[in-house]
Amino acid sequence: MEKYICKLCGHIYDPKEGDPDSGVKPGTAFKDLPADWVCPVCGAGKADFEPA
């Protein structure tokens, strides 16, 4: 599964790790993240991410 990078702050979303702090389980693909999911570092929305 592809990693995505936040264009604002450079945080990398790694599907292997998910985002447990926001209740996203490891193994969740970027496209399957909820629409209101935000970057855990800077709060940017999904639209601000691009494939890493």
Place this chain on the structure above:
Amino acid sequence: MQPLEIKKNVHWVGAVDYGSRDFHGYSLSPQGTTYNAYVVLDEKKVLFDTVKHGFSEVLLERLRTIVNPEDIDYIVVNHVELDHAGALPQLIKLCKPEAVFCSPLGQKAIEGHFKNWRDWPLKTVKTGDSISIGKRTIRFVETRMLHWPDSMFSYIPEDKLLFSNDAFGQNIASSERFTDALAREALDQAMTEYYYNIVLPYSQQVLKTLAQVAELGLEIDMIAPDHGLIFRGEDEVRYALERYREFAEQKPGKRAVIVYDSMWHSTEKMAYAIAEGLNAEGVPSRIMDMKRNHHSAVMTELARCGLVVAGSPTHNNGILPYMAAMLTYMKGLRPQNRLGAAFGSFGWSGECVKILTDHLAGMGFELPEEGLKIKHVPDEEALAQCMERGKALARALKAKCGE
């Protein structure tokens, strides 16, 4: 140490640092800087931001002339970076505030900076949240990545007053507190220097924030930033907002900056010849030798330039370190809408121009002309070639500027 009343019952209680030259360890502040903090005296007494560690006594001395620090009810932390929150632990200890307001990402930053945060009465606020402090209201607007995740504006509608934290800041140390006391050119230079070295990578956020300010219908007749001078009155506020829009849009300017480093002056001679060519086609330029100019001065110059011409000789199969440093710094600041070109002299292997070109391409610059490489010392013919290249680059820049 006197405070200054900037609106009725709103006082500046900051510190002026005439000695600062190194701003945050990466940029220069040739005119020093200020750490602005503000206090609003209403039914609740509210302190907005603090100062850099080491300047807290100055803040306290000003504060004590108008209010007993223990009477401060709230502290608002618009930004956790240590030039604004450095004195926060001491202020919390002295003021014993009922609440310390910050954004949700501000809380995370506070947890990472201060060991005593668990003892603090932190309250997080989001965009759209507001609190009443008596006759006045404080509305909060998160401005994420302008220029840290935690950054936030505080707005007081009754006073049409915006505390903008680092946005609209300038590194100026002076006894004046308002922008209208300064010649516009001097202010503009300081605004440019600050934007191009700190805010530039977040230009998209600036445009979003300006749109948000318009959308929320915030009426503003004073912008009080945390560095430098305060914008008062419609004209000054309009200037600040419009200037930020221009900075963020980054329309290419019809000027060039030629940055280089040199060993035995061969690359330097090429720089001067390229400048002649640009000039012959009506494009002014500034030549900046990286041994004599700081990388932050190059960024300030870049604000008005649509073209970056970068030169280095080949040294040990690479480029000279000052050029590598400057290009690394420039890349991080993510300039947009620029043309780039590379040049340099070499002795045998000649990798310089390819490396410089890769740096420029890596920043997304358009490269209208091939890089120019000259073996050893440029002769008349080589310098004529440099001049021709300068002319060609000038034509490409004028086309980009729509001429």
